[in-house]
Structures are given as C-alpha cells and as structure tokens.
Amino acid sequence: MxxxxxxxxxxxxxxxxxxxxxxxxxxxxxxxxxxxxxxxELVEKQISSAGSMDEEVNIIANDYSQKIKKARESMKMTQADLARFIAEKESVIHKIESGQLEPTIPLAKKLEQYLRIKLITMHKEEKKEKEKNRDINFSDKGITIGDMLKIKDEK
Ligand SMILES: [Zn+2]
Known part of the structure; x- marks a missing residue:
C-alpha cells in the first residue's frame, strides 16, 4: 500500500x-x-507499561544515613539506645547510619516516628494518563475505522 x-x-x-x-x-x-x-507494536507497548501501573512506590531518601544519625545525636542517644527503642539490633543501626544498609519500609517508618524525621517519599504513578491511553487502544477489539465513524455519528 x-x-x-x-x-x-x-x-x-x-x-x-x-x-x-x-x-x-x-x-x-x-x-x-x-x-x-x-x-x-501495540502489544509491545502494552507489555512495557503493564509492570509500572497504578501502584504507589515508597522510596527511601538518599540521605537516610545522615538524617538518622543527626536526629539520633540531637536526641543524645547512642546507636545502642536507638536500637533498643525500636527493637532492632545495634549492628543494623550501625549499618544504616554508615549507609551500608538501606532500611526496609517498615523499619524506616519506625525510625520516622521515633526520630520525627522524614525518610520515605511516596511516588505515585500517573494513573490518569495511562487510562487515557488505554481508551485509544481499539485494535484488540477489532474496531474498524467504519465503526469509529459510526460511534462518532451516534453522539
Ligand atoms: Zn509518507
């Protein structure tokens, strides 16, 4: 053609x-x-967008180690104290503060509450944009241009 x-x-x-x-x-x-x-191409497009849909993604702040250390020191606590208060091992606190270990989300939440700091950023996927794209996706239903024109006329 x-x-x-x-x-x-x-x-x-x-x-x-x-x-x-x-x-x-x-x-x-x-x-x-x-x-x-x-x-x-359409199928590939769908596959590539499927994995990242709709969820909220929690991200630990890049500077979590400094934030935790600073907050702990300002509260005049040792790593052992902090570990005891949030029921973790001292070695875990040590690793987190030296940046060797990124806290899990539940642990970060505990630290946030106890130290009154912000460690977690919530990243939301743009859901609306994706739903809009899904609407233009006619071809899997076999809608032809003729059907499209009919739909238009009916409005
Ligand atoms: Zn051309």
Missing amino acids: QCDVCGREAVLVEAIVEGSLLNVCRNCANFGNVVRLPSK
Missing part, C-alpha cells in the same frame, strides 16, 4: 492528519495522530 501523504510504498498506519483520516507511513504519521498502530 502507498502512503496517502508521500506516496511511498511502506507499512502503513492509520492516522488523523490535519483532520482527515489517512493511511500513512511511519514518517508521515509523526505529523498526525496515529489512531491505529500495527498490532505487534
């Missing part, structure tokens, strides 16, 4: 270019909105 824009023989995708639905090559598709990708 030939590209509606440049006339080249190529693998075509359906795209809306300047308001008209055209069969265009990948190069020309960059100028418009691709409405239907070749199915293989």
Whole structure:
C-alpha cells in the first residue's frame, strides 16, 4: 500500500492528519495522530507499561544515613539506645547510619516516628494518563475505522 501523504510504498498506519483520516507511513504519521498502530507494536507497548501501573512506590531518601544519625545525636542517644527503642539490633543501626544498609519500609517508618524525621517519599504513578491511553487502544477489539465513524455519528 502507498502512503496517502508521500506516496511511498511502506507499512502503513492509520492516522488523523490535519483532520482527515489517512493511511500513512511511519514518517508521515509523526505529523498526525496515529489512531491505529500495527498490532505487534501495540502489544509491545502494552507489555512495557503493564509492570509500572497504578501502584504507589515508597522510596527511601538518599540521605537516610545522615538524617538518622543527626536526629539520633540531637536526641543524645547512642546507636545502642536507638536500637533498643525500636527493637532492632545495634549492628543494623550501625549499618544504616554508615549507609551500608538501606532500611526496609517498615523499619524506616519506625525510625520516622521515633526520630520525627522524614525518610520515605511516596511516588505515585500517573494513573490518569495511562487510562487515557488505554481508551485509544481499539485494535484488540477489532474496531474498524467504519465503526469509529459510526460511534462518532451516534453522539
Ligand atoms: Zn509518507
């Protein structure tokens, strides 16, 4: 098939270019909105986004060791004291403060509460953007351009 824009023989995708639905090559598709990708590409796209969806990710601050040490020292506690208060081994506190060991989330939460510091940052995935992308994903349902135009007319 030939590209509606440049006339080249190529693998075509359906795209809306300047308001008209055209069969265009990948190069020309960059100028418009691709409405239907070749199915293989679509599948790869879905796989690549599936793993990172919807969850909140807790991240321990990079400078956790200094934060914990500073807070502990300002409370005039030894590593042994702190270990006892939060029911951990002194060696664990030592490793954490020297940056050899990143605290687990539950442990970081305990340290946060006890030392009144902030160690955990919550990173939320942009869910809305992904749901929007899912909506444009027609091809697995076998919706054709004809169906799309029908849907449009019904509105
Ligand atoms: Zn083209």
